Amino acid sequence: MTHHALRWAAALLLATLTACASAPPPPDWQSNAHGALKVFTSSYLTGNTAAAEAEFARARTEIASTGRFDLVARAELLRCAARLASLELDDCPGFLALAGDADARDRAYADYLRGRWQGLERSLLPVQHQAVLALPPAQAEAPVLAAMDDPLARLVAGAALLRQNRLSPSGIELAVQTASSQGWRRPLLAWLGVQLQRSQQAGDQAGAARLQRRIDLVLGKVSSNP
Numbered sequence: 001m002t003h004h005a006l007r008w009a010a011a012l013l014l015a016t017l018t019a020c021a022s023a024p025p026p027p028d029w030q031s032n033a034h035g036a037l038k039v040f041t042s043s044y045l046t047g048n049t050a051a052a053e054a055e056f057a058r059a060r061t062e063i064a065s066t067g068r069f070d071l072v073a074r075a076e077l078l079r080c081a082a083r084l085a086s087l088e089l090d091d092c093p094g095f096l097a098l099a100g101d102a103d104a105r106d107r108a109y110a111d112y113l114r115g116r117w118q119g120l121e122r123s124l125l126p127v128q129h130q131a132v133l134a135l136p137p138a139q140a141e142a143p144v145l146a147a148m149d150d151p152l153a154r155l156v157a158g159a160a161l162l163r164q165n166r167l168s169p170s171g172i173e174l175a176v177q178t179a180s181s182q183g184w185r186r187p188l189l190a191w192l193g194v195q196l197q198r199s200q201q202a203g204d205q206a207g208a209a210r211l212q213r214r215i216d217l218v219l220g221k222v223s224s225n226p
Contacts (some may be wrong), residue, residue, distance in 0.1 A: 002134050029062045029063065029066065032058070032059075032062045033059045033062040033063050033075075034055070035080060035176065036055045036058040036062065037055070037056075037059045037060035037075065037176035039051070039055040039076070040052050040055035040056040040059060040079070040082075041082055041152075043055060043083050044079075044083075044086070044186065045082065045085070045152075045182070045184040045185075045186055045187060046183065046184060046185055047185040047186045047189075048187065056075075056079055059074055059075055060072060063075055067179075069098050069101030070098075070101050070102055070103060070106075072096035072098055072101075073095055073099065073101055073102040073106060073125065074102070075105055076092070076094035076095040076098060076104055077092070077095045077102075077109060077113075079094060079108055080092035080095055080110065080113055081109075081113060081152075081164065082152075083154050083160055084113050084154045084156055084159045084160065085152055085155035085187050086155075086186045086187040086190050087159055087187070087191065087193075088162055088190075089112055089159070089160070090098060092113060092114055093106075095110050096110075101106075105124045105125075108121055108124035108125055108138055109124070109125060109126065109129075112125055112129060112133065112160060112171055113156070113160060115160065115163040115164060117133060117164065120133060120150060122134060123139070126153070127191070128133055128148050128150065128153050128156055128157070129153070129156075129160075130160065131144050131147075132144060132145075132157045132160065135166075139168065140170070141161055141168065141171050142168060142170040142171045142174055144157075144162075145157055145158055145171055145174055145175075146174060151178045151179075151181070151182050154155075154174070154175070154178050155175055155179060155184075155187055155191075158172070158174065158175040158178075159169055159175075162194070166194050169198070170198060171192060171200075172194055172195060173188070173195070175191045176192060178190045179191055185218055187216055187220060189215060189219070192211055192214060192218070193215070195198065195211050196208055196211040196212060196215065199211060
């Protein structure tokens with residue numbers, strides 16, 4: 001993960017895991033869970049599913065050793081956000097199973113990720129996402145997304161807006177550029193798929209062909225032979 005992505009993740013579980021990083025050294029479970037969640041996020045976004053699942057299971061085991069349901073719920077929320085960035089539009093089932101043990105900020109963020117925005121208290125969200133929730137329906141969303149210095153938060157926000165049917169073609173293109181610049185294969189393929197579907201629906205055969213070639217390149221289907 002980039003420095004900015006780590007800073008974003010700190011708004012979730014990593015803030016708790018690193019809060020006691022001053023002397024004396026933190027307990028082993030904290031550093032172990034912190035490391036496992038970093039590898040999980042990186043592996044998931046680059047498309048290494050097996051490694052991502054193994055690292056998340058390791059992180060969850062470390063956190064569960066504390067007997068704190070709220071921290072396990074927060075780890076599940078981090079996983080839900082990574083999945084949403086890759087357009088896995090589920091209902092955060094891992095978090096929902098523990099929602100009753102989560103704090104108000106985590107429940108609000110889960111509602112944001114799940115598309116339940118009506119009545120959502122904006123001040124409970126991470127700061128960058130507060131601006132997204134405050135967007136009037138008629139206002140262009142791309143500048144707000146572009147202002148986010150954290151690429152993962154930008155993808156999460158873009159996916160949340162897409163879930164609300166409020167993401168313009170320029171916002172989708174920004175998500176594609178963001179995933180591409182980070183080398184995050186999983187969200188890149190998902191967002192390219194959105195562009196491909198829209199090009200096909202619009203009857204833009206040339207545009208669809210270009211997007212399909214790009215998808216094939218990411219999938220390793222483009223031969224290196226002349």
